[in-house]
Amino acid sequence: MTRTGARAHAVRRLLIALAPHALACAVFLAVFMARRDQLPDPLATHFAGAGHADGFTTAGAFLYQGLALMAVPGVLLAALAYALDARPGRAATAVGYGVAGFLGSMLTSVVLGNAHAGSAERAHLALWEPAAALAVGAAAGAVGWLLAGRGLPPRDEAPVPPGPAAPSLTLGKGESAAWTRSVASxxxxxxxxxxxxxxxxxxxxxxxxxxxxxxxxxxxxxxxSGARVTVDRHGLTANVPGLPRPRLRIPLARIETATSRHVDPLRDLGGWGYRAVPGRSGLAFRSGEALVARLTTGSEFVITVDDAATAAALLNALADRDHAETGA
Amino acid sequence: MLIRLDPASPLPLGDQIAAAVRGAIADHSVQPGERLPAARTLANSLGVNVHTVLRGYQRLREEGLIELRRGRGAVVSTDGAPPGRARLMEGIRGLVTEARGLGLSDEEVLDLVRTGLSGV
CATH class of the missing domain: 1.20.5 (Single alpha-helices involved in coiled-coils or other helix-helix interfaces)
Known part of the structure; x- marks a missing residue:
């Protein structure tokens, strides 16, 4: 995909994610403004089981709370979809649309109910109104489902290529070596x-x-928020700087090969800190250079650390020597 | 910081450790103020005696590159521009090796250095 093409897709993803929340906000705002003169202040905003009002909010506060209630999840979902460069699944998009539809129609019917009653005490919410809001939400969800299914290109799930020949350094007979580096996040x-x-x-x-x-x-x-990463005759170790524990250790016997690679915490590991996603786990402190060890189980262990290429070369040399000695 | 210990080298193991740490300070992969691995931990990593590591650390302390404090371990000095100082020490090591190779006595080497100093 070209650079401009990728950008266009990212913008499209953003628009599709934002659209229902923006629309719900716009409808709510328009209805509120149109009926502003008929609205009591404070408004009835909470209703008991029988439909009678039992909670009240000032009109101004309700306007902002309503808008925030709809806008915040919308902006969060859109930002996440944009930042992750990931296709929000069809179901996730549908849920976003459904939530926007439900909230938008629920809040709008509260405004209409208050305007109709003229006073907050007499405001009434009929049982069919939440049901109608649910129906609107379901319909919006269906629209989201259709939109997500069509416009979005499938995410390329190609596995990461094994990369160029794994770096290695030559260890002399009887030579011992260790690599250590601290990393902070x-x-x-x-x-x-x-x-x-x-x-x-x-x-x-x-x-x-x-x-x-x-x-x-x-x-x-x-x-x-930081770690000391060590590669030595025991394997790959990460521990809290200055403390022996807690620590993570992958013994040499479990390491197949190691490489260094650029890693984006959010995209590759789903966040910062100790993370595990299918097929991969590790410590993400920042984006950038990372030591990636492919394990004998087939999964990857990742630590973001500077000078990872040297670490990978030593880890390969030590693992080779270990495997040769144990005859594996 | 990559530390390689070659038992076949004429350089004592402690000095080999010091050289590796010095190199790491010189190329900024260990920052001023950063704590070095505890001697016991590093000894375990390398499969050597704790005293070997401590000898290496002691040498770096004599060179003014690190500070050794009871309870805090070894910390790279924050003053005296450690990276530049480490590069200078590497130069001095090279000079000494070269001079020994030529069969010069210590006094002759010092005389040469003094001549060099007065000439600039």
């Missing part, structure tokens, strides 16, 4: 600091219950 460090800050802000605001788990999570994420 800026995204994880920022996430840890953000957790600390969020926890610190929440504890005085809402009490210990909600804040303390965030506050406790911060140091944990910070502690695990």
């Amino acid at each position: 800026r995204p994880l460090r920022i996430a840890g600091l953000a957790l600390l800050a969020a926890g610190g802000a929440l504890v005085p605001l809402v009490g210990w219950g909600a804040g303390v788990s965030l506050f406790a999570g911060g140091p944990l994420v910070l502690l695990l």
